[in-house]
Amino acid sequence: MPKIVDHDERREKIVEIVAEMLATIGVERTTIREIARQSGYSRGFIEHYFKNKEELTINTIRWVNERSLSRVDEALCGLSGLAALQTFGEQMLPVTHEIRNEWKIRMQFWGVAAVSHEHRREQARRSDAAEKSIIDYLEQAQQAGEVEKTIELLPIAHSFLHRLYGLACNATLRPGYFTRHRQMLAVQEMMAEFARPRSAD
Amino acid sequence: MPKIVDHDERREKIVEIVAEMLATIGVERTTIREIARQSGYSRGFIEHYFKNKEELTINTIRWVNERSLSRVDEALCGLSGLAALQTFGEQMLPVTHEIRNEWKIRMQFWGVAAVSHEHRREQARRSDAAEKSIIDYLEQAQQAGEVEKTIELLPIAHSFLHRLYGLACNATLRPGYFTRHRQMLAVQEMMAEFARPRSAD
Amino acid sequence: MPKIVDHDERREKIVEIVAEMLATIGVERTTIREIARQSGYSRGFIEHYFKNKEELTINTIRWVNERSLSRVDEALCGLSGLAALQTFGEQMLPVTHEIRNEWKIRMQFWGVAAVSHEHRREQARRSDAAEKSIIDYLEQAQQAGEVEKTIELLPIAHSFLHRLYGLACNATLRPGYFTRHRQMLAVQEMMAEFARPRSAD
Amino acid sequence: MPKIVDHDERREKIVEIVAEMLATIGVERTTIREIARQSGYSRGFIEHYFKNKEELTINTIRWVNERSLSRVDEALCGLSGLAALQTFGEQMLPVTHEIRNEWKIRMQFWGVAAVSHEHRREQARRSDAAEKSIIDYLEQAQQAGEVEKTIELLPIAHSFLHRLYGLACNATLRPGYFTRHRQMLAVQEMMAEFARPRSAD
DNA sequence: CATGAATGAGCCTTCATTCAT
DNA sequence: AATGAATGAAGGCTCATTCAT
Numbered sequence: 013m014p015k016i017v018d019h020d021e022r023r024e025k026i027v028e029i030v031a032e033m034l035a036t037i038g039v040e041r042t043t044i045r046e047i048a049r050q051s052g053y054s055r056g057f058i059e060h061y062f063k064n065k066e067e068l069t070i071n072t073i074r075w076v077n078e079r080s081l082s083r084v085d086e087a088l089c090g091l092s093g094l095a096a097l098q099t100f101g102e103q104m105l106p107v108t109h110e111i112r113n114e115w116k117i118r119m120q121f122w123g124v125a126a127v128s129h130e131h132r133r134e135q136a137r138r139s140d141a142a143e144k145s146i147i148d149y150l151e152q153a154q155q156a157g158e159v160e161k162t163i164e165l166l167p168i169a170h171s172f173l174h175r176l177y178g179l180a181c182n183a184t185l186r187p188g189y190f191t192r193h194r195q196m197l198a199v200q201e202m203m204a205e206f207a208r209p210r211s212a213d
Numbered sequence: 214m215p216k217i218v219d220h221d222e223r224r225e226k227i228v229e230i231v232a233e234m235l236a237t238i239g240v241e242r243t244t245i246r247e248i249a250r251q252s253g254y255s256r257g258f259i260e261h262y263f264k265n266k267e268e269l270t271i272n273t274i275r276w277v278n279e280r281s282l283s284r285v286d287e288a289l290c291g292l293s294g295l296a297a298l299q300t301f302g303e304q305m306l307p308v309t310h311e312i313r314n315e316w317k318i319r320m321q322f323w324g325v326a327a328v329s330h331e332h333r334r335e336q337a338r339r340s341d342a343a344e345k346s347i348i349d350y351l352e353q354a355q356q357a358g359e360v361e362k363t364i365e366l367l368p369i370a371h372s373f374l375h376r377l378y379g380l381a382c383n384a385t386l387r388p389g390y391f392t393r394h395r396q397m398l399a400v401q402e403m404m405a406e407f408a409r410p411r412s413a414d
Numbered sequence: 415m416p417k418i419v420d421h422d423e424r425r426e427k428i429v430e431i432v433a434e435m436l437a438t439i440g441v442e443r444t445t446i447r448e449i450a451r452q453s454g455y456s457r458g459f460i461e462h463y464f465k466n467k468e469e470l471t472i473n474t475i476r477w478v479n480e481r482s483l484s485r486v487d488e489a490l491c492g493l494s495g496l497a498a499l500q501t502f503g504e505q506m507l508p509v510t511h512e513i514r515n516e517w518k519i520r521m522q523f524w525g526v527a528a529v530s531h532e533h534r535r536e537q538a539r540r541s542d543a544a545e546k547s548i549i550d551y552l553e554q555a556q557q558a559g560e561v562e563k564t565i566e567l568l569p570i571a572h573s574f575l576h577r578l579y580g581l582a583c584n585a586t587l588r589p590g591y592f593t594r595h596r597q598m599l600a601v602q603e604m605m606a607e608f609a610r611p612r613s614a615d
Numbered sequence: 616m617p618k619i620v621d622h623d624e625r626r627e628k629i630v631e632i633v634a635e636m637l638a639t640i641g642v643e644r645t646t647i648r649e650i651a652r653q654s655g656y657s658r659g660f661i662e663h664y665f666k667n668k669e670e671l672t673i674n675t676i677r678w679v680n681e682r683s684l685s686r687v688d689e690a691l692c693g694l695s696g697l698a699a700l701q702t703f704g705e706q707m708l709p710v711t712h713e714i715r716n717e718w719k720i721r722m723q724f725w726g727v728a729a730v731s732h733e734h735r736r737e738q739a740r741r742s743d744a745a746e747k748s749i750i751d752y753l754e755q756a757q758q759a760g761e762v763e764k765t766i767e768l769l770p771i772a773h774s775f776l777h778r779l780y781g782l783a784c785n786a787t788l789r790p791g792y793f794t795r796h797r798q799m800l801a802v803q804e805m806m807a808e809f810a811r812p813r814s815a816d
Numbered sequence: 817c818a819t820g821a822a823t824g825a826g827c828c829t830t831c832a833t834t835c836a837t
Numbered sequence: 838a839a840t841g842a843a844t845g846a847a848g849g850c851t852c853a854t855t856c857a858t
Contacts, residue, residue, distance in 0.1 A: 584776070588742060
C-alpha cells in the first residue's frame with residue numbers, strides 16, 4: 013500500500029507559505045529555492061505538486077482571493093443591504109495584517125496583470141466579483157427601502173468599488189497616513205453617500 | 214576632443230524606451246539585454262549612462278511621473294477650481310495610450326513598493342502630490358463659491374483621489390469594461406458630487 | 415531517493431582540477447567557465463558544491479597546503495632531528511612536478527595576500543607551521559646531541575625557513591637555473607650549517 | 616607649434632601611480648578605469664602612452680625594479696666588500712614603506728610570472744641582478760681579505776640571496792612578526808656567516 | 817594631443833527545470 | 838512519493854579596447 017497523502021492539503025500548505033513570502037519579500041525574491049528553504053520542503057517536492065512556477069504562482073493568487081471571499085462571506089452571515097455593504101467594505105480594506113497581505117499580493121500581480129492576459133483575467137475576476145457583490149447589496153438595500161428605488165445602481169456601485177480599491181491601494185503605499193482609523197472613517201463616508209437625501213425636492 | 218553628447222538627453226531617450234518596454238512586456242522581462250536589443254544600443258552604452266539597473270529603473274518611474282505631471286499642468290493652463298479638478302481627473306485617467314502606459318508602469322512598481330521602502334516612497338510621493346493638487350483645486354472652488362465654504366475638504370479630496378486610483382486600476386485590469394466613455398462618465402459623476410446642493414436648506 | 419554522492423569527495427575532485435589549473439594557467443585565467451570546460455562539469459555543478467568562487471579558491475589553496483603537509487608527514491615517518499629537517503627541506507623544495515605546482519599556487523596568492531587580510535592569514539599560517547616544524551626538529555636534534563645545546567634555535571630556524579622560501583621562490587622564477595640538482599646541493603649546504611662545529615674555542 | 620610634452624615624464628608619472636595602486640589594492644583591482652580615476656587622467660590619455668594594459672603593467676614592474684636598484688646604488692656609494700653587502704641587504708629588505716611596496720608589487724607578479732614566460736623573465740632578471748651584485752661584493756671582500764680566498768662564492772651568494780628573498784617574502788606575509796628590528800638582526804646573522812672563522816681545524 | 821563615447825567579450829551568480837534514483 | 842544532483846539559460850555587471858572628434 014502506498015502512502016496516502018492528501019494532495020490538496022499539501023498544495024494548500026505550500027501555497028500558504030508562498031502567499032506569506034509574496035507579501036513579505038515580494039514576487040521577485042520569492043524563488044523556488046527560497047520557498048523550499050522557508051518551507052522545509054525540498055525543491056523537487058514543490059515541483060511535484062506544481063508543474064512549474066507559473067502554476068504555483070497563479071494558484072497562490074487564486075487562493076488568496078478565495079480566502080478573501082470566504083472571510084467576507086463569513087463576516088456577512090445573515091446581513092444584507094447597506095449593513096452588508098458596510099461589512100463588505102470593512103472586510104476588504106487593509107486594516108488587519110491578513111488583509112494588508114492580501115492587497116500586497118494583489119498589487120504584486122497587478123503589474124504582471126497589466127502585461128499578461130492570464131493574470132489580468134484572474135485579477136479582473138476578483139474585481140468583477142466584488143462589483144457584483146456590491147450591486148447585490150445595493151439591490152437588497154433598495155428592496156428594503158434603504159436606498160431610493162429610482163436611483164441607478166451601477167454608477168454608485170462603481171463609485172464604491174473604486175473608492176475601495178483606491179483606498180486599499182493608497183493605504184498600502186502610504187500606510188502611515190491611511191491608518192486603520194482613517195480607513196474606517198472613509199467607509200463611513202462611503203456609506204453616508206447612500207443614506208444622504210439624493211435630492212432637495 | 215571627443216564627440217560631445219548631451220547626457221541628459223541620452224538618458225531621457227533611454228528612459229523613454231524603458232518606459233515603453235515596462236508598459237508593454239513588464240518589469241520582469243525588461244532586462245538590460247532586452248533594452249539593448251530593442252533600442253539598438255549596446256549593453257555598455259546603457260551602462261555608460263546609468264550605473265546600474267536600479268538607477269535606470271528608478272529614473273524611469275520618476276520620469277513617467279514627471280511627464281504625467283507636466284501633461285496635467287499643461288492641460289490645466291489657466292484653469293482653477295472645479296474646472297481644474299475635472300481636467301485633472303480627465304488627464305489622469307487611462308483613456309489614452311500614453312496615460313494607460315503610465316498606469317501600467319505605476320502598477321508594475323506598486324508590487325515592488327509594497328515590499329520595498331524606497332519604491333514605496335517614490336510611489337507615495339506621486340499619490341501625495343495628486344492629493345495636494347486636488348485639495349488646491351477644491352480650495353479654489355470654495356473661494357469661487359463653486360463649493361460650499363463650510364464643507365470639510367479632506368474627506369472629499371480623498372474620495373476623489375481614491376475613485377481616481379480605483380478607476381485607473383480597474384480600467385487597467387478590465388480595459389474592455391472600463392472604456393474611455395465609461396471613465397469619462399465616471400468623472401462626471403465625481404464632479405457631480407461637488408456640484409450637488411449639499412443640503413436642502 | 416536521489417543519487418547519493420559523497421560531497422567531500424566531489425569537492426576534492428573539483429579542487430584538484432582547480433589546483434592544476436592555477437598552477438598551469440594562473441589565477442586570472444582560472445574562471446569558473448574555464449574550470450567547467452576543462453573538467454567537463456557544468457557551471458551549475460561547480461556552484462552546487464561551492465557557493466561562490468571565493469569559497470572555491472580558498473578551499474583550493476587550503477587543500478594544496480594540506481596536501482603539502484601530508485606529503486611531508488608521510489616522508490618523515492619515524493625520522494627526527496636533523497634527518498627529519500633534511501627530509502623536510504627536500505620534501506618542500508620544488509623538485510617534483512607536484513611540489514613545483516604547490517609553490518606556483520602559493521605564489522599566485524602571495525600577491526593577493528599582500529593586499530588582502532584573509533589571504534594573508536591563510537598564507538601566514540602555512541609559513542608559521544613550517545617554522546614550528548623546523549624548530550621542533552632542531553629541538554630534537556639538540557636532545558640527540560646533533561646540535562649544540564647552547565645554540566639559540568630561533569635564528570637558525572629562521573635562516574632555514576628563509577633559505578627554503580627564497581630558494582623555492584627563485585627556483586620557480588628561474589627554473590632553468592635552480593635545477594633539482596642545485597636545489598639538493600643547497601639543502602646539503604643548509605644542513606652543513608648545523609653540523610658544522612659552531613666554535614672551536 | 617604643437618604643445619611639447621615630455622612623454623617619458625608623463626609615462627613615469629602614470630607608472631608611479633600604478634605602482635602605488637598595485638601595492639595598495641592589488642593587481643586585480645588596478646583597472647584602467649581606477650587608474651584614470653585616481654590619477655585624474657582620462658582613460659584615453661593613459662592608453663595614449665601605453666598601448667595596452669599589459670604594457671603598462673610590465674613597465675610598472677620594470678620601473679619598480681629600476682627604482683629599487685637606484686636606491687641601493689645610491690646607498691652603496693663608495694662602499695665595497697662586506698660593508699657593501701650589508702648595505703645591500705638593508706636596502707633590499709622591506710623595512711620602509713617604499714621597500715615594502717616594492718616587494719608587494721613583486722609578489723603581485725610572482726604569481727603571473729609562475730605561469731607567464733614574459734613576466735618570469737622580468738622577475739628573473741631582478742633576481743639574477745641581485746645575485747650578481749652579491750657575488751661582486753663577495754669578490755671584493757675576498758680581495759680585501761674580509762672573506763677567505765679559498766671559499767667558493769656561489770653557494771654563499773645563493774644563501775644570502777635566498778635568505779633575503781625568503782625573509783622579504785615572509786615579512787610581507789607576516790608583517791607583525793618580522794618587524795624591522797627582527798629583519799635587521801637577520802641581516803646581522805647573515806653577515807656573521809661570512810665573518811665567522813670557516814674552520815678551526 | 818587628448819577625450820570620452822561606445823562596444824562587446826567575459827565574469828560571477830541565480831534560477832527554473834529535468835531526471836535518475 | 839520524494840529527493841537533490843545536475844544542467845544551462847539568462848541576469849547584472851566590469852572591463853579593456855577602439856575610434857570619431
